[in-house]
Amino acid sequence: MGDLPQLLVSGIAAGAVYALAALGFTLLWQAAGVINFAQGEFVMLPTFAILIAIKAGASLWLAFLIACALAMLVLGVGFKRVVVDPLVRFGVIPLVIATMGLSIGLKNGTKAGYSALAFPVPSAFPSGQLAFGGVSFSYADLGTLLLAGIIVVGLQSFLNRTVTGRAMQAVAQNTDAARVLGIDVQRMVLYTFLINAVLATVAALLIAPSYLAKFDMGDSIGQKAFFAAIIGGFNQTRGALLGGVLIGVLENIVGFYISPAYKEGVALLLFLAVILFRPEGLLGKAEERKV
Amino acid sequence: MRTLIRIAAFLSSIVLAQPLLAQNTPVKIFGLVELSGTGATSGTNFNDGIKLAVKEINAAGGILGRKIDYTSNDTQSQPQVSKALAVKAIDDGAYVVMGPVFSGSILVSMVETRRAGVPNFTGGEAAAITQQGNPYIFRTSFTQSTAMPKVARYLKDTVHAKTVAVIWVNNDFGKGGRDVFVKAIEAEGIKLAADISTDPGQLDFSGAVLKAKEANADALFAYSNEEESARVLRELRKQGYPKPVVGETTLTGQKVIELAGDAANGAVAHVGLTADAPDPGIQAFAAKFQKEYNYKPDHNGLKGYTAMYIVKAVTEKVGKFDQKAFADAMHGIKLSVKQYPGILMDVSFDNNGDLDRESFMTKVVNGKQEIIATLPALSAGK
Amino acid sequence: MTRTRLFMLAVALIAFGVLPFFLKSYGLYLLTLFCVYLMATYGLNLTVGYAGQMSLGHAAFFGIGAYHAAILLKLGWPFLLVLAIAAVACFIVGLALGFPALRVQHHYLAFATLGFNVLVFLMMRNEQTITGGTFGISAIPRPSLLGYSLDGAIPFFYFTYASTLTLVALLWWLLRSPWGRAFAALRDNPIRAESLGINITAYTLLAFAIGAACAGVGGVYFAALVGFIEPAPFHFSWSMTMLLAVIVGGSGRFFGPVLGTVIIVLLPEWLRGAQNWYLAVFGFLVVALMVWLPGGLSSIPDRFARKAAK
Numbered sequence: 001m002g003d004l005p006q007l008l009v010s011g012i013a014a015g016a017v018y019a020l021a022a023l024g025f026t027l028l029w030q031a032a033g034v035i036n037f038a039q040g041e042f043v044m045l046p047t048f049a050i051l052i053a054i055k056a057g058a059s060l061w062l063a064f065l066i067a068c069a070l071a072m073l074v075l076g077v078g079f080k081r082v083v084v085d086p087l088v089r090f091g092v093i094p095l096v097i098a099t100m101g102l103s104i105g106l107k108n109g110t111k112a113g114y115s116a117l118a119f120p121v122p123s124a125f126p127s128g129q130l131a132f133g134g135v136s137f138s139y140a141d142l143g144t145l146l147l148a149g150i151i152v153v154g155l156q157s158f159l160n161r162t163v164t165g166r167a168m169q170a171v172a173q174n175t176d177a178a179r180v181l182g183i184d185v186q187r188m189v190l191y192t193f194l195i196n197a198v199l200a201t202v203a204a205l206l207i208a209p210s211y212l213a214k215f216d217m218g219d220s221i222g223q224k225a226f227f228a229a230i231i232g233g234f235n236q237t238r239g240a241l242l243g244g245v246l247i248g249v250l251e252n253i254v255g256f257y258i259s260p261a262y263k264e265g266v267a268l269l270l271f272l273a274v275i276l277f278r279p280e281g282l283l284g285k286a287e288e289r290k291v
Numbered sequence: 292m293r294t295l296i297r298i299a300a301f302l303s304s305i306v307l308a309q310p311l312l313a314q315n316t317p318v319k320i321f322g323l324v325e326l327s328g329t330g331a332t333s334g335t336n337f338n339d340g341i342k343l344a345v346k347e348i349n350a351a352g353g354i355l356g357r358k359i360d361y362t363s364n365d366t367q368s369q370p371q372v373s374k375a376l377a378v379k380a381i382d383d384g385a386y387v388v389m390g391p392v393f394s395g396s397i398l399v400s401m402v403e404t405r406r407a408g409v410p411n412f413t414g415g416e417a418a419a420i421t422q423q424g425n426p427y428i429f430r431t432s433f434t435q436s437t438a439m440p441k442v443a444r445y446l447k448d449t450v451h452a453k454t455v456a457v458i459w460v461n462n463d464f465g466k467g468g469r470d471v472f473v474k475a476i477e478a479e480g481i482k483l484a485a486d487i488s489t490d491p492g493q494l495d496f497s498g499a500v501l502k503a504k505e506a507n508a509d510a511l512f513a514y515s516n517e518e519e520s521a522r523v524l525r526e527l528r529k530q531g532y533p534k535p536v537v538g539e540t541t542l543t544g545q546k547v548i549e550l551a552g553d554a555a556n557g558a559v560a561h562v563g564l565t566a567d568a569p570d571p572g573i574q575a576f577a578a579k580f581q582k583e584y585n586y587k588p589d590h591n592g593l594k595g596y597t598a599m600y601i602v603k604a605v606t607e608k609v610g611k612f613d614q615k616a617f618a619d620a621m622h623g624i625k626l627s628v629k630q631y632p633g634i635l636m637d638v639s640f641d642n643n644g645d646l647d648r649e650s651f652m653t654k655v656v657n658g659k660q661e662i663i664a665t666l667p668a669l670s671a672g673k
Numbered sequence: 674m675t676r677t678r679l680f681m682l683a684v685a686l687i688a689f690g691v692l693p694f695f696l697k698s699y700g701l702y703l704l705t706l707f708c709v710y711l712m713a714t715y716g717l718n719l720t721v722g723y724a725g726q727m728s729l730g731h732a733a734f735f736g737i738g739a740y741h742a743a744i745l746l747k748l749g750w751p752f753l754l755v756l757a758i759a760a761v762a763c764f765i766v767g768l769a770l771g772f773p774a775l776r777v778q779h780h781y782l783a784f785a786t787l788g789f790n791v792l793v794f795l796m797m798r799n800e801q802t803i804t805g806g807t808f809g810i811s812a813i814p815r816p817s818l819l820g821y822s823l824d825g826a827i828p829f830f831y832f833t834y835a836s837t838l839t840l841v842a843l844l845w846w847l848l849r850s851p852w853g854r855a856f857a858a859l860r861d862n863p864i865r866a867e868s869l870g871i872n873i874t875a876y877t878l879l880a881f882a883i884g885a886a887c888a889g890v891g892g893v894y895f896a897a898l899v900g901f902i903e904p905a906p907f908h909f910s911w912s913m914t915m916l917l918a919v920i921v922g923g924s925g926r927f928f929g930p931v932l933g934t935v936i937i938v939l940l941p942e943w944l945r946g947a948q949n950w951y952l953a954v955f956g957f958l959v960v961a962l963m964v965w966l967p968g969g970l971s972s973i974p975d976r977f978a979r980k981a982a983k
Contacts, residue, residue, distance in 0.1 A: 003501060010497045035780070037913075086964045092780055093727060094963050097920055100913050101959025104952060112949035116327040117335060118518045120550045127553065129531045138529045210525055211494045212518060212550055219910070220494055223791070230784060255498035260489065261799040263498065268795070272788045276773040279781055365948070370809060371899045371906065379699035399811060399901045462807045490798070491807060 005135045007252045013141040015248020016148035020203040021225035022232070022240035023152070024196035029234055030172035031192035034084055035096050038103035039200070040222020044215065046071045046201040047208045048110060051119055060122050068201045076197035080190055103222070110215040121208035144206050151202055152241060155195065159237070168192060227271045233281020242283055246270070317360035318353075318612060320345075320602070321380035322595075323390040323400060328368030329492045332517040332546045333392040333591045337414050338363050339584045340595025341389055344633065346583075354603045355612070366391050370399040377403035385409050386612055387602050392591060394420060395463035401428050410618050412598040414591055416540070417467035421643040427618050429601075429644040431594035432540070433563045435471045437645070441666055442512070442539050442561045443475035445652060450535050452509035456485035458499050458523060460515035465491075468514050468539065484508035493519055496526040503532065510535045513558075517541055517589075521550030528554035535559065543653045543660050545589035555655045559663070563650045564593040564636070567660045572628060572635050593635065600633030601626065639670060686838070693830050701826045702898070707938045708830075708837040709894045714919050714930035715841055716887020721916065722925030723848070723856040724880035725863065729912045730770070730786030733793035734763045734885040736907025738892025740797065743810040743902050752816030756893050763889030767882035775878055782881070790909040797904040809903030813896050833894050840890060845927065847883075856880060860925050917959050 021039055028034040036042070046067040053063035083102065087095045125143035129136040159165035170178040171188040179185050203221065211217050228247050232239025247267040255263035274281060322341055325334025345361045353359060364380075366373040373396040380388050381403060388404050391397050392414030404411040405425045412429050413420060418436045421428060446452045455476055459469040473483055485506030487499050500523070503511050513523050513536055520541050527536060528551075538560035541547060545566065548555045566577035566588050576596060580588045588596075604626055609616045625639040638648045652664040693701050713735050720728045741759040746752065774785035797804045804810070815824045816832075823829045847853040855876050858866040867873050896902050914937055922933025941951050 003505065006501065007498075014495060014497070083960060083964060096727065096780070096783070097917065098960045098963040100917060101956045101963065103956065104913070104917070105954075105956025105960060108950075108952035108956060111327060112953050116331045117546075118332070118521075118550060120521070120552055122552070127528055136531060138531070140529050210522060210529075212521065214518070217494075223909075227788075251495075252498055256501060260487075260498055262795065265792070265795050268788055268792050272785065272792065275781060275785045275788060369905045370903055371901055374899065374901060375699065375702055378702055382697035382699045395808065395903070399809075402900075466808070 003256065006137060007256055008249060009137050009145070010141045011249035011252035012245055013144040013148075013248070014251070015228075015245035016145055016152075017203050017206045017244075018221070018224040018228045018247055019241045019244025020148055020151065020199045020206075021221055022228035022244045023155070023237060024199040025225050025229045026232075026234050026237055026240045027172075027192050028196050029229075030237075031168065031189050032080075032084055032088060033092060033095070034088075035092060035099070036196075037096060037099040037222070037226075038106060038218075039225050040218025040220070041103050041106040042071075042075050042197070042200040042218070043204045043207065043221050044110065044213075044218035045075065045106060046197075046204040047121060047213045047217065048114060049201075050204065050208065051121055051213045054122070060124060064124075064201070064205050067204065068198055071197040071201045072194050074197075075200065076194040077190065079197075080193045084193075103218070107215055107218065114215070116215060118212040118214040121213050123209035124205055140209070147202070147206065151199070155199075156237075164188075164191065224267065227267045231267070231270055231274050231282060233284025236281065236283045239281050239283040243281075315357060317358040318386045319360045319362070319384050320387050320389065320599075321376075321383070321385045322361065322363035323366050323373050323376045323380065323388060323396075324363050325368040325390075325392055325396075326363070326365035328366075329516055329518065330366075330368035330391075330393045330396075332544075332589075333414065334366070334368070334390070336546070336589050336591035337390060337392050337595040339580070340588060340592040340597075341599050342595075343580055343583055344596045344599035347633070348599065348603055354606050355610070357612070359599075366393075366396055366400075368393055368396070370396045373397070373400040374403060376400070380404075381407040381409055386614065387412065387617075389595065389598060390414060392594075393462075393464065394467060397428075398463060401425060404428075408614055408618075410602075410614055410621070412602070414594050415464070417463045418471055419463070419467060421645050425644070426622070427614075429598075429621055429640060430646050431598040432590065432646070433650065434645050435468045435539075437647070437669065438539050438561055438563065438650070439468065439471040439475040440478070441650065441652075442472065442537060443479045443481065445559070445561065446476065446481060446510055446512070446537060447479040450510050450537065452481055452535075454482045454484040454506075454508040455510050455512050456487065456503045456506040456508040457483065457512045457514070458487045458489060458496075458503060459513075460491055460493075460519055461488045462491045462516075464516065465514055472512060472514065472539075489515065489519065489523075491516065491519070494522065496523050497530070499523070500526045500530050500532060503527075504530060508534065510537055513538050513542055515541065517544055517546045518550065520544075520547045521555075524551040524554040524558060540590055543655050544591075545587045545660070547589075548655055548658060548660065553658070556657065557655060559652065559654045561650060561666075562590055562653050563648070564590040564597070565651055565653060565660060565662070566593065567653070567662060568636075568651060569662060569665075570635070572632060576635060597634050597636070597638070600631060600635075601638070604631040604634060637668070639668075690831075690834065693827055698826055701830050703939060703942055705826075705830045705833050705898050706895075707934060708833045709891050709898060710915070710938050711837050711930060711934050712840050712891035712894065713888040714915055714922075714934050715844055716884040716891070717915055717919050718884075718924055718930045719844065719856070719887070720881050720884035721919050722929065723860045724877040725860065726775075726877060726881055727780065727783035727916065728786045728881060728884065729783050729909065729916065730790040730793075731884070731888050731915045732907045732909065732911035733786075733790040734767065734888035735892040735895065735911070735915075736793060736797060736902075736904070737763055737766065738889030739896040739902050739907070740804055740810075740892075741889070742893040742896035743813045744803070746814055746816070746897065747810070747812070752818070752893075752897075756890060759889040759893045760886045764882045764886040767885030768878065771878045771881040775874055775881075786912070787909060790907075790912050794904055794908055797907060805903070807903060809901055811901045813900050813902070815897050815900070829898065833898070836890075836894065840887065844887075848927075917955075921959060921962060 025039050028036050049067035049070050050063045053066045083098055125139045129138050167183045168188045171185050228243030229240050232243030250266040251263045254266045322338055324338040345359045349358050364376045373391045377400040388409055388411045394415035394417035397413040397415040401411050405427050410427050412431050414431050416435050418434050459465045487502050489499050536558045540562050542558050543560040605620050609620050621640050622642045626634050627637050636648045638646050640646050647668050647670050649668050650666045651662050653660045654663050717731050720726050738759040742755055745755045770789055774782045823832045855871045918933030918937045923929035944951050
């Protein structure tokens with residue numbers, strides 16, 4: 001059983017990345033009613049931004065900052081203005097369809113406009129392992145955990161402790177009431193989009209070294225984020241975290257002890273069970289049917 | 292005797308090719324190549340190799356005076372797309388079909404080229420491809436049944452391994468290779484310590500590598516497509532895998548080294564073709580390729596390039612554009628670099644369409660592939 | 674339908690029927706493939722256009738049909754029996770999947786079908802003893818009918834074409850029948866339909882299951898046409914593509930799927946030169962369509978909006 005600690009750590013590290021993407025996913029849903037089927041591509045695009053910046057001579061961290069800025073502009077402001085704002089009044093479904101179209105468009109646009117091949121992206125952390133009581137943990141996993149942890153804690157305290165954060169939560173809970181209270185709803189929604197863009201860029205930074213930058217890399221992470229959000233309960237930010245980590249850990253354990261072939265199946269079965277029997281998610285409260 | 296044949300061939304080519312020369316229509320060759328999907332690296336290399344050869348051949352006057360009109364189509368690394376594209380190539384009057392590279396694809400698409408009697412060169416290495424009595428299929432690289440015994444011998448003689456763990460990709464290529472490999476190591480008295488299957492296109496190899504570590508074998512044999520091989524190497528490095536990592540062909544390929552970065556250092560593999568081979572012809576090819584496409588070719592680039600020159604050589608030997616005669620001539624043929632510089636290495640084909648030539652053991656040192664041994668062609672030993 | 678429109682329809686059908694004489698094998702293959710996908714998208718149109726449900730598992734049903742066909746045809750079972758089994762199997766799975774999902778919220782059907790599609794794909798890839806895994810199943814025989822072999826490309830095309838027409842006619846009859854008018858009522862105004870005593874959940878479920886059965890039927894023809902199957906064409910991304918095809922074509926319009934299927938099957942071939950950009954343009958086109966013509970191309974987005982607000 002000496003593997004278990006290592007399996008847990010690398011599972012939580014993988015799950016933390018899913019959780020970051022899932023977190024953005026739930027934030028968008030709460031603030032703007034967007035189910036973003038292009039979330040995976042929102043991770044893929046910053047990966048290529050990082051790649052291109054590095055090729056142009058930037059260091060990894062500078063490339064990351066550039067990617068962040070670009071993501072906020074394109075996937076934050078641009079996405080909100082061009083796609084979401086005109087569609088939001090038609091309800092959930094047209095937006096879902098538009099984001100599906102966006103997913104296909106971004107993926108194939110990257111393929112046609114840049115390359116269909118995979119490219120290496122340097123890791124933000126040193127290679128090597130930390131031996132600890134007979135078990136060794138890789139710096140990459142530990143670094144991922146640390147960075148993801150800081151981001152999550154930072155985001156939670158921003159949402160709970162600052163005036164802007166609270167205003168954003170108010171908008172997420174009840175847009176009309178927030179408007180009555182004099183909150184600039186549009187501004188708060190925009191902040192949410194910007195946060196989502198940054199979360200996606202961080203996920204890109206963490207996942208690209210092992211996934212490699214490729215136009216279709218978003219398929220997998222997008223799907224995991226989606227499953228994580230639903231499993232945890234997608235009107236709950238905590239739910240996304242739980243869902244992400246749960247998937248990461250279960251995948252590792254099932255892949256190791258049972259069969260790697262059905263590694264992806266665990267998240268899926270959990271997802272289907274949640275959908276069919278507890279649609280509000282593990283941590284969610286039942287959504288009222290808006291009649 | 293040889294001169295006599297050559298003169299005869301030359302004369303007959305003049306006589307027979309006359310009407311063709313008069314028309315001077317380009318001869319159509321189609322590439323069914325993996326330009327996207329999991330095989331994008333292999334297919335792109337293969338395709339660029341072909342294109343480079345076509346460009347050179349056309350600049351030098353074509354084949355028997357006819358220019359080559361080469362069209363490549365993207366199979367998306369999917370067998371049924373490959374099959375449909377094979378039908379299209381035949382409709383459009385293909386003289387020869389090149390590709391696909393993926394074993395799973397060629398196994399499906401070659402049914403069409405065989406039915407139409409169109410010679411088909413493939414980059415696939417699965418043993419099954421040439422075991423179906425198809426007279427129109429020809430390889431551009433070794434079959435796994437030729438390559439794996441060489442790897443097994445290396446594991447026994449050089450690594451002194453008693454046990455080996457295997458990480459393989461579960462598709463026609465990987466499964467076929469794994470099966471032949473397991474037989475080959477058993478013949479050398481090496482035990483299989485862990486048998487780890489992974490998926491095509493898999494992203495996360497932490498579980499697979501952990502299992503390999505757990506098995507505590509003397510060496511690891513990693514056999515997968517390019518991108519997956521790179522991810523395996525990265526994960527091995529991340530988890531600090533301590534034992535030798537050995538592969539066949541893909542593991543030390545140029546793109547794998549590029550993708551895996553430092554993690555590729557130390558990996559050893561048997562390769563049939565490599566741009567790093569100590570041979571002036573191959574070096575010159577690598578330089579031209581680099582100049583034309585701005586990247587360093589891997590074995591698939593060489594496969595495409597040499598295959599196109601083989602088409603030229605054999606067509607000129609036959610003296611006319613006759614697909615049946617071409618296929619017949621291919622069986623049992625021996626081609627030498629002296630006579631046909633474009634083929635880069637002496638090569639011979641047997642009656643199944645399998646080829647034989649020298650090969651190399653390579654090791655990645657400081658992000659570069661180095662040749663550690665040159666292995667003779669099978670036929671040379673006999 | 675007016676007389677002129679009927680006349681035009683007849684001309685179009687005949688013109689399509691004589692096309693094979695001007696085409697080589699590959700063109701024929703594409704036309705047949707077009708018919709195959711048409712069966713599936715017509716089914717999806719019933720689910721999406723009439724019942725207002727997003728199904729993201731259509732490729733899975735298509736695949737279930739195809740694998741049934743591959744396995745049973747190779748055992749030498751008669752084609753029509755295989756067809757019936759595949760259709761019924763998909764219908765039942767559709768009911769089993771749709772029933773719990775539709776109990777809750779409406780967009781949960783989309784989620785459940787998405788998960789279902791991923792699950793089916795995994796099973797196709799991993800259950801090697803049954804499905805052949807990534808190696809697929811090859812040498813699937815084409816059917817013969819009343820002793821007449823349909824192995825050739827032209828006979829098989831006409832067989833598929835006739836089958837597609839039959840299926841589409843059946844759906845047309847279904848929507849026209851007194852019993853089936855409920856679907857149209859459901860499409861036009863679900864709230865009013867409910868007040869008229871139509872059991873919305875039952876009809877929605879039925880529309881979903883019939884759509885699934887149509888996909889299964891299409892899958893059977895797909896397996897026989899290609900002669901080889903492996904999991905890739907039944908990936909979730911194909912469900913998305915089919916759904917977008919139906920929506921772009923004009924969901925809820927009877928001839929919408931024809932346009933949509935032309936866009937996903939035939940157009941890429943005609944635009945082969947621009948193939949790389951084709952899917953990118955298609956994707957952004959969907960976005961543009963939603964943004965600029967949300968109520969324009971068809972009345973569906975409006976209706977969806979009402980549905981979501983319900």
